[in-house]
Amino acid sequence: MNSRRMWTASAAAVAGALLLAGCGGGDTDEPDAGTDPTVEDVAADEPTEEETTEEPESTFDVDAIDFGEPGAVTAPGSALALGQVAWVERTVTFSDDTEVTGTQGISVLQIIESDASLFEQYSNADEFADYIPYLIVTQQQWTGDVPADENPPSADLFPLLADGADAEYLTTQFSFNSPGDACGLELPPFDEETNTAVSCFVGLSNSDQPVSAVEYNGEGYYSFVATPGNLYLESPIVWQ
Structure with missing residues (x-):
C-alpha cells in the first residue's frame, strides 16, 4: 500500500447505418377504367420500415475509447470528467x-467500487479487513518514438478520496x-x-470517503524528489 502525492466513462457510441427503402417515382398513367387498386397493391407501394444494423456487443468489461489526434497540451489544474483525454x-529515459x-494521451475511463473478495489472493488478506477496493481503469497512448525492444512508457496516476485527500493504492509497479x-x-x-x-x-479507502478521483501530477511512483519545473505537482490534472 502506498500513499504519496508527488496509464471508461463510456466508449463513444457509433450509430448503426440506416438502410432506407428506395422511393422511386411511379407510373403517371391513369389506371384502366373500371379497375380499383386493391389493398395488396396499396400495401406494396408503401415504404418499407427502416432497418438498422446493431453494433456487436463488447466482450470487454471496459472498452477502449478513441483518443483521436493529439491535441494541445492540457493545462495544469485542469478538471476532467471520466473518459476525457489529457495530452x-x-x-x-x-x-x-x-x-x-x-x-502522452491519458484518460481515466472508470472508477469501480469492488469488494473485499479481491484481497483473498493475498496471504495477508486480514490486513485489508477495513479497506474497500476501487478498480481504476485507465487508458494511455504514447505518440513518441520507442527504441527497439522497449515498451511504450506509461504515466503514473494517483487515486484521491472524495474530500481530495490522497488515497492508498495497490499497483504492479511495486510487487x-x-x-x-x-x-x-x-x-x-x-x-x-x-x-x-x-x-x-x-485504489483503497478505509474511511467513509470513497475513492472518487484520480490525478496526474507529473511524478512517478518511485519519485522522491520533485522534477524541476514540474507545474503539475502543485496543480495536477484531476479526473472525477
Missing part, C-alpha cells in the same frame, strides 16, 4: 539511456504479488499499431 508532453520526448494490470476485469489487449494500453490499478 501531456513527457521526456522519458529508456533502459538503454535513450532519452525521448513525446506526447509481483498484486491484483495485476487488469484487476480481474476483461480489458482490451495492447494495441501495437497505436501504442494504446488499457490497464487497471486498485
Whole structure:
C-alpha cells in the first residue's frame, strides 16, 4: 500500500447505418377504367420500415475509447470528467539511456467500487479487513518514438478520496504479488499499431470517503524528489 502525492466513462457510441427503402417515382398513367387498386397493391407501394444494423456487443468489461489526434497540451489544474483525454508532453529515459520526448494521451475511463473478495489472493488478506477496493481503469497512448525492444512508457496516476485527500493504492509497479494490470476485469489487449494500453490499478479507502478521483501530477511512483519545473505537482490534472 502506498500513499504519496508527488496509464471508461463510456466508449463513444457509433450509430448503426440506416438502410432506407428506395422511393422511386411511379407510373403517371391513369389506371384502366373500371379497375380499383386493391389493398395488396396499396400495401406494396408503401415504404418499407427502416432497418438498422446493431453494433456487436463488447466482450470487454471496459472498452477502449478513441483518443483521436493529439491535441494541445492540457493545462495544469485542469478538471476532467471520466473518459476525457489529457495530452501531456513527457521526456522519458529508456533502459538503454535513450532519452525521448513525446506526447502522452491519458484518460481515466472508470472508477469501480469492488469488494473485499479481491484481497483473498493475498496471504495477508486480514490486513485489508477495513479497506474497500476501487478498480481504476485507465487508458494511455504514447505518440513518441520507442527504441527497439522497449515498451511504450506509461504515466503514473494517483487515486484521491472524495474530500481530495490522497488515497492508498495497490499497483504492479511495486510487487509481483498484486491484483495485476487488469484487476480481474476483461480489458482490451495492447494495441501495437497505436501504442494504446488499457490497464487497471486498485485504489483503497478505509474511511467513509470513497475513492472518487484520480490525478496526474507529473511524478512517478518511485519519485522522491520533485522534477524541476514540474507545474503539475502543485496543480495536477484531476479526473472525477
